[in-house]
Amino acid sequence: MHCAHKTVLLNEEPLFPSGEEYRLIAENAQDMIIVIDPKTLVFKYVSPSNMRIMGYTKEEFLSRSCLDNVHPDDREYVAARLISAIKENTAGSIKYRCLKKDGSYLWLETSGKMYESPDGTSGVILISRDIERRKLIEQKLRRQVEYQNSLINNMNEWLFSYDANSRLTYANRKAIESTGYSMEELQTMSLFDLAVPEQHEFVAKQVEERFKLGVSNNYELFVKFKNGQETLLRIKSTPITDYSNSEVNSVLVLAEDISEQRRMEKEMTRLSQLYTVGGMAAGNGYEIRNPLASVRGFLQLLQKSGDFAQYNRYFENMLEELDRTNLIISEFLLQAQNRIIDLQQNDLNQIIKSLYPFLKADAVMGDKTIVLELGKIPEIFLNKREIRQLIINLVHNRLEASPPGGNVKISTWWQEDEVILEVIDQGETIDPEASENCGTQFLVGKEDTEMELVICLGVAARHQARIEIINSDGKNHFQIRFKVSGKSP
Numbered sequence: 001m002h003c004a005h006k007t008v009l010l011n012e013e014p015l016f017p018s019g020e021e022y023r024l025i026a027e028n029a030q031d032m033i034i035v036i037d038p039k040t041l042v043f044k045y046v047s048p049s050n051m052r053i054m055g056y057t058k059e060e061f062l063s064r065s066c067l068d069n070v071h072p073d074d075r076e077y078v079a080a081r082l083i084s085a086i087k088e089n090t091a092g093s094i095k096y097r098c099l100k101k102d103g104s105y106l107w108l109e110t111s112g113k114m115y116e117s118p119d120g121t122s123g124v125i126l127i128s129r130d131i132e133r134r135k136l137i138e139q140k141l142r143r144q145v146e147y148q149n150s151l152i153n154n155m156n157e158w159l160f161s162y163d164a165n166s167r168l169t170y171a172n173r174k175a176i177e178s179t180g181y182s183m184e185e186l187q188t189m190s191l192f193d194l195a196v197p198e199q200h201e202f203v204a205k206q207v208e209e210r211f212k213l214g215v216s217n218n219y220e221l222f223v224k225f226k227n228g229q230e231t232l233l234r235i236k237s238t239p240i241t242d243y244s245n246s247e248v249n250s251v252l253v254l255a256e257d258i259s260e261q262r263r264m265e266k267e268m269t270r271l272s273q274l275y276t277v278g279g280m281a282a283g284n285g286y287e288i289r290n291p292l293a294s295v296r297g298f299l300q301l302l303q304k305s306g307d308f309a310q311y312n313r314y315f316e317n318m319l320e321e322l323d324r325t326n327l328i329i330s331e332f333l334l335q336a337q338n339r340i341i342d343l344q345q346n347d348l349n350q351i352i353k354s355l356y357p358f359l360k361a362d363a364v365m366g367d368k369t370i371v372l373e374l375g376k377i378p379e380i381f382l383n384k385r386e387i388r389q390l391i392i393n394l395v396h397n398r399l400e401a402s403p404p405g406g407n408v409k410i411s412t413w414w415q416e417d418e419v420i421l422e423v424i425d426q427g428e429t430i431d432p433e434a435s436e437n438c439g440t441q442f443l444v445g446k447e448d449t450e451m452e453l454v455i456c457l458g459v460a461a462r463h464q465a466r467i468e469i470i471n472s473d474g475k476n477h478f479q480i481r482f483k484v485s486g487k488s489p
Contacts, residue, residue: 032128034066038086038114041065044123053130055101066126071097071105082112086124089114095131107135158233158255161240166190166207169250178257180226196222196230210239210251220258231259267466270457288329296322343381343463348421348482349374349412351387359395359410367404370395375413380484382463390459394423394478397453401427401476421480430469430476456480 026033026047032054035045046061054069070078074096081094093111100106112126152159153173160171168186176183179194195203199222209215216238224230233255239248296319302308303315352374363370391410398408406426413420460467460480470477 032108032130034061034126034128035123036066036126038122038124041067041082053100053106054098060101069099071099073097082124085112086114098128106130107132156256158257159253160186160255161250161252162191162207163250164211164248166192166203168194175255178225178231179223185226194223196224198222206237207251210237211248214239214241214248221255231257232262234258292322292326292329343383345379346382346384346387347379348377348382348387348419351382351384352391352410352412352421355388355391359392362396363399363408366399366402368399368402369407371407371409373409373411375411377412377414377419378484380419380482382482386459386462390456390480391421394453394456394480397456398423398425398427398476398478401425403427417484419482419484421482423478425476425478426474427476429471429474 029047029049032050033045033047034043034050036042037044042065043061046058050056050061051058067075067079067082078094078096081092084090085092091111091113093109095107095109097105098108107130108128109131110126110128112124114122115125116122155172155174158172158175158178160175161169163169168189168191171179171183171186176186179186181189191203191207192200202219203221206217206219209217216236218234218236221233221235222230223233236254238252238254240250240252241247242249299315299318299322303312303319308315352372356370356372360370395408395410402408402425408426409422409424411420411422411424413422457467463482465480465482468477468479468481470479
């Protein structure tokens with residue numbers, strides 16, 4: 001019995017919908033069903049959902065091509081896809097905009113396939129679905145993503161991410177522009193490629209903490225650009241957790257370039273120390289000058305008494321040394337004065353030219369030379385007396401540091417919004433640490449030149465200028481940068 005029943009089931013005809021049932025399915029479907037002629041693309045059949053959704057009557061549909069209602073911007077693309085599918089007898093789907101009777105456009109997703117009737121006639125059956133709501137959601141999401149990307153790429157900070165292998169996976173525009181690498185280049189690099197070698201061990205520890213402990217942290221890191229330049233970043237790193245498995249899968253980094261801030265902090269420290277020196281000079285200068293004046297007076301009395309005539313040349317030397325000491329103290333007191341200086345428009349080149357004979361004589365006495373290379377610069381606001389003192393002190397200081405037969409070069413030029421006065425010498429290379437502490441430790445060991453750089457720093461500070469010391473090609477470049485406004489001369 002069991003076998004006989006099984007035979008009946010195997011031989012039973014499959015149940016298919018009848019023609020009437022097909023009609024009921026088509027007329028009650030929510031999707032729009034149409035049949036078009038493969039040669040003319042004219043409608044042969046439209047389901048009731050077409051009239052309900054698009055607003056046209058059946059007669060209006062059947063009197064036109066299926067391409068007539070397609071948006072003009074989409075029509076060429078839709079026609080090409082449809083004709084190609086008909087020729088190759090392939091199925092497929094496409095998204096496009098279609099005109100409704102009320103003049104609005106509706107986003108549709110249409111899939112189609114060729115068919116052939118028992119009587120030998122053929123057609124194309126197309127099933128269209130209203131995807132307007134989906135498109136609106138997609139557009140809204142796309143606009144939101146574009147807005148978020150705009151925010152990220154217009155940030156003044158770096159933003160990048162890396163994975164568990166320390167590979168960089170994303171970087172915003174600021175990070176790309178600052179490092180000089182393209183997005184493609186960055187995505188082939190690791191965090192270690194970006195960090196300076198001296199901090200690789202520190203970086204490894206930070207990566208381990210992010211992924212193993214899942215904790216955020218703030219730290220500072222030196223990174224190098226594509227051109228080899230290095231800069232200091234203040235970094236805030238945050239692990240990103242995959243909530244499906246509660247594991248950290250990447251780290252998001254927000255970084256700020258603080259190299260300029262650090263430079264300004266060092267500059268402020270130097271100025272503070274400079275003012276401390278000035279304060280000490282103001283507090284003790286007069287106390288020192290008074291006994292010096294007394295000593296000088298007694299020496300003059302002894303010199304004039306006649307009892308010590310044989311020691312007259314010693315008196316002259318002592319008085320000369322006392323006068324020089326008094327001059328140095330006077331310079332200290334001058335720098336200690338916290339005063340507003342009178343600034344007027346002056347030609348820096350002209351001030352240098354007027355000092356040239358004096359500077360040249362100073363150089364010749366030491367078997368050295370002075371070279372002038374004065375560029376075209378605008379007049380700037382200066383205190384002429386103080387700038388003269390700055391030039392004299394700085395050039396004399398560098399002449400003392402230069403070997404016999406050497407030269408000191410004085411240059412001026414215009415660069416963006418700064419007029420630069422540069423003094424270049426061939427003396428012993430200045431240690432980088434010493435140049436960073438300029439004003440707190442002296443670069444020339446002779447007692448009569450130690451004061452000169454401190455005086456220069458004071459003059460520069462009162463002119464809101466900055467002094468940079470650069471070592472290049474075995475030469476020391478002292479640059480005084482004066483901020484100016486206006487157009488290039």
